[in-house]
Amino acid sequence: MRKMYRSLFLLLLLVGCSSSQPVVNITPQVVVVGPSNWSEVEQINPANFPDPPVVTDKDIVHDVPEILMTSSADDGVVEEVEGFRVQVFSSVDRIEAINAEESLRRWLNSKTEEELAELGLLSSSEVISLYRQPYYRVRIGAFRTRDEAAPLSEVMKRRFPSTLVVPDFVEIIH
Numbered sequence: 066m067r068k069m070y071r072s073l074f075l076l077l078l079l080v081g082c083s084s085s086q087p088v089v090n091i092t093p094q095v096v097v098v099g100p101s102n103w104s105e106v107e108q109i110n111p112a113n114f115p116d117p118p119v120v121t122d123k124d125i126v127h128d129v130p131e132i133l134m135t136s137s138a139d140d141g142v143v144e145e146v147e148g149f150r151v152q153v154f155s156s157v158d159r160i161e162a163i164n165a166e167e168s169l170r171r172w173l174n175s176k177t178e179e180e181l182a183e184l185g186l187l188s189s190s191e192v193i194s195l196y197r198q199p200y201y202r203v204r205i206g207a208f209r210t211r212d213e214a215a216p217l218s219e220v221m222k223r224r225f226p227s228t229l230v231v232p233d234f235v236e237i238i239h
Contacts, residue, residue: 141238148235149214150193153225154203162201165225166194169203172224184217207235 154165169192173181178188186206195202205221208214214230221228 143236143238145234145236149208149211149230150204150233151206151214151217151221151228152202152204152231153221153228155200157199159201162203166192166203169205184220185213209237
């Protein structure tokens with residue numbers, strides 16, 4: 066019985082692997098493409114296709130509101146960008162960081178709007194306290210570029226010697 070199953074399995078395997086059509090050897094055909102230099106065959110004269118004259122005296126009429134044309138439509142829009150802040154203090158001591166923050170707030174409140182504007186600050190500028198283990202950091206300002214933050218950094222170095230300009234995500238008002 067077992068021998069019969071083996072024979073039947075072998076027969077089915079051979080029948081399954083056989084082909085119904087004979088094997089044919091196909092040789093590739095050579096395809097001829099047109100000439101490689103089309104200028105020998107092509108007969109186009111560019112003089113038959115003159116360029117139309119350019120009209121320069123037309124007025125452009127559009128229905129775009131004037132506020133969009135003056136690019137003042139985005140005034141007051143707040144955008145978060147990769148910018149810079151001035152870091153005035155960094156320490157592992159929380160009490161020292163709180164004292165530095167209070168000192169910076171007093172300094173900020175003692176300045177006029179014009180003095181703050183010269184340093185690139187608004188009267189509504191916030192003093193930012195951060196804790197990233199293990200350091201407490203006190204920062205001020207929101208600047209697009211390092212160069213914009215430089216004047217404030219120079220002034221802050223007189224009060225806080227460890228002041229530096231650091232990259233941060235800042236909100237810029239257009």
